[in-house]
Amino acid sequence: MQKKILIIDFGSQYTQLIARRVRELEVYCEIVPYFKEIDYTDLLGIILSGSPYSVNDTDAPKVHLETIVEKVPVLGVCYGAQYLAKHYGGKVENTDKREYGRAILDTTAGAESVLFKDVLDNSQVWMSHGDTITELPPKAKRIAGSKDVMNVCFEWKDKPVYGIQFHPEVYHSTEGKKILANFLFDVCKCKPEWTSEAFAEESEKQLREKIGDDKVILGLSGGVDSTVAAMLLHRAIGKNLTCIFVDNGLLRKDEFTTVLKDYEVLGLNVIGVDASDEFLENLKGITEPEAKRKAIGNTFIDVFDREAKKIEGATWLAQGTIYPDVIESQSVNGPSKTIKSHHNVGGLPDFMTLKVVEPLRILFKDEVRRVGRSIGLPENFIKRHPFPGPGLGIRILGEVNAENVRLLQEADAIYINGLIEEGLYDEVWQAGTILLPVQSVGVMGDERTYEKAVALRAVTSTDGMTADWCHLPYEFLAKVSNQIINQVRGINRVVYDISSKPPATIEWE
Template sequence: MKHVPIVVLDFGSQYTQIIARKLRESGVYSEIVPYSESIEDIMARTPKGIILSGGPASVYAEDSYHPDATVFELGLPILGICYGMQLISQHFGGSVIPADHHEYGKAKLDFKKENPIFKDTTDGQIVWMSHGDKVENIPAGFEQIATSENSPYAAIANTDRNVYAFQFHPEVYHSDEGSKLLKNFAKHICGCESTWNMGSFAKEQINKIKKQVGDKKVLCGVSGGVDSSVVATLLAEAIGDQLVPVFVDNGLLRANERPQVEAMFKARGVPLITVDASEQFLTKLEGVTDPETKRKIIGETFIEVFDTEAKKHDGIEFLAQGTLYTDVIESVSVKGPSKTIKSHHNVGGLPDWMTFELIEPLREIFKDEVRLLGLELGLPRDMIGRHPFPGPGLAIRVMGDVNSPDLEILRKADTIMLDVLHATGYYDKTWQAFTVLLNVKSVGVMGDNRTYDNTVCVRIVEATDGMTATFAYIPHDILETISRRIINEVDGINRVVYDISSKPPATIEWE
């Protein structure tokens, strides 16, 4: 097991993953493990520090999560965040009670004592609170080091034990200097060094792939998106012509995507195999309206297509996928008690009847890290800068039944929106942009005639890693151009709406 400087114990917070990402940004590698991880497995990672994440429960609830108490006796620096703070207080003899005034949102952090965890940060900084319980009495040996309006113990510390705790969430965007606080814990309290970067990660993964594959072959599903392109390039670096890259046209692609993908790989000298399985996918999706069922059907069909193609080649024993950390997090609670959001077609392993071994070199990194890895591997910026496109494709952007006429309407609308964003420079300023066919009809007027046609929703968001996102503030004249062109140029559409939801509570995709 490799050395992990900071281990994050997950108690179910939707923010847990951001803690790991913020630490990595500072050059300190971290991994998330379930709160129930054994002490032996934790120590096998040879950590220099441990962070206890937030969580939705009360420490006194019957179903609350508690780690092995030995974790507090390892002699390692510990930082508890929100629920983690309450666990620390409870374990060391303090008391936790329901708060009279719940704190949800921004609060001003007032320092009460100098501490290395506050090094080079500002007294009075804004932090993000999200809690119902609070510490009433701190344990013996701990001291108050910061307060907020409703939290007399916004931050506490026992410097002799090297145990620290925050009532607020330093990892979220709204905590102005939260990244510095996490960096201070890792570097100045745990003594970690900034050795984590995409150059070292690339070398590590290439060596790992060589060792795992040996003289066998790897089937790699590619889509032309950032993730699969980076995986294919990484594999090509590691095993050369032992790579068998396969592009599946599932009938759910955007306009002109297939020739664009083929041209892109041809330009890089990669012998891409294209499989047209559009009829197979669309037949299986006929009449299916439930989003989760759509995703599962698509995932299973991809596996079937890959299995059929693999049988045409000798020596294939591995299947490579561009699974990301965010895919894993949203699909299944593999890291702890975090709630399942939705399944992803490339998460969850392979069916029992398949004999392939999975290779997922991006499984523990975030989208922005994948882009940096792609640049490290020499991929062109226009490829690296492509917006994310979901594995299930346009199937989850057509509400309800998936059929060829609706897909064609959606492709036309999507092409117009992307053309406008490219022309105005907003494509490169945003994280993801797409249209959704709502299959909701409304009355309109065109040329003095009454219409009763469909509605398209435009969704454009800003994000860093996809774990959280805000809707993009696109100038009204640009939105007006998108709307006017879609209504005028796409038959069957008479209304365009703009989605102003953020994630959370919404997800980026509609399904």
């Protein structure tokens, strides 16, 4: 089994970022909700995350700390640190010494602590806590403070247990990654073995052992996730993999044809299925976003099941599920309130008897890209922007019909091709056009128009968990707007979306 670090999630918005920082240091880690039973096999250490709760709340999340600290080294971050302090006899209070944002870390008291090895004194850290540890437990000693808070960092006197009230995982904590590295390598004795090459090699070996001579079907989308999954399987089982690429009528302009040609170059066995009329028929009259997702998902299952039955002897279904899909589909408070349906999370309907294999289930998006490069996948696949499973169906606000799809495809093609031509495409994590359910007055020549509007969306991100809107040049936006309005009959207004995630999402639906 893979040796790992476990991150216990108490509900913090930064938990996924802790995991990404650990993996950037080439150490494998997993996130589990606090109520999940811990398997200590091959576990090298535990990080306790932050939380929106106060440790003094009656319903604050808890774990069995006595067992944890006896088994492995522990690092408590923010809530995790306060929980350690309170549980073992310290005091955590809501005082006027709350800290939010930047602070300067004074490590004079703990200059010899392994946690601060090669860490510059008076470095900037990022605070986000209303409660404060006002008194340390008898087991602990103070190793750092700040101008306003005495006990910012502490460590146990006799065990490898550490608490820090700031967030080392965020960019604004300038020495945060070094502090994490000290915990991982000097305290937990981790080795930097989590590389894309090592993952690819081990993944192919496990796939061969798991699948044997069975046949596998995989639904391709044209995106990097399903393509990397397909290539790993292709390398592992060769001709026993059959890929199905379904045209749901909601792809980008000409994408079905161009992607099929790209897959031919890779040597994959791909069956192309044009089911666009079937999808559009099943979307008639539906405007509610979640209902659209379900209609598209259900139709895909019907089409895919129909095509899969034509492949004799297939016993496995492969999916391009990645780690953010898994994380967003669970909750530290039990069953998650649905933000959006993930088309590739949650298994299969009862009538599909195929077993599921998910080669990328433990990877973040940027890790998927690195694995793709390590196995020689062409850059046009690696750099392709993420595209939602329901396609343009959730970028058409309101009813999805052939005319709205045509309008959006034409406008989107101008936008995406413009990004490529101006050398901006690779600077953007994800870009797309949204057809709005509004009409506005315009003037073209001497005529008054009353036509539709589109919104352009472009964000920067690393894995899609958070995202900032892109500051595209005004000149570029003006040029694209002019082209769309002049060339796409039916659209007379273009706007640009400048909201970030959170609080917005990347997609509008």
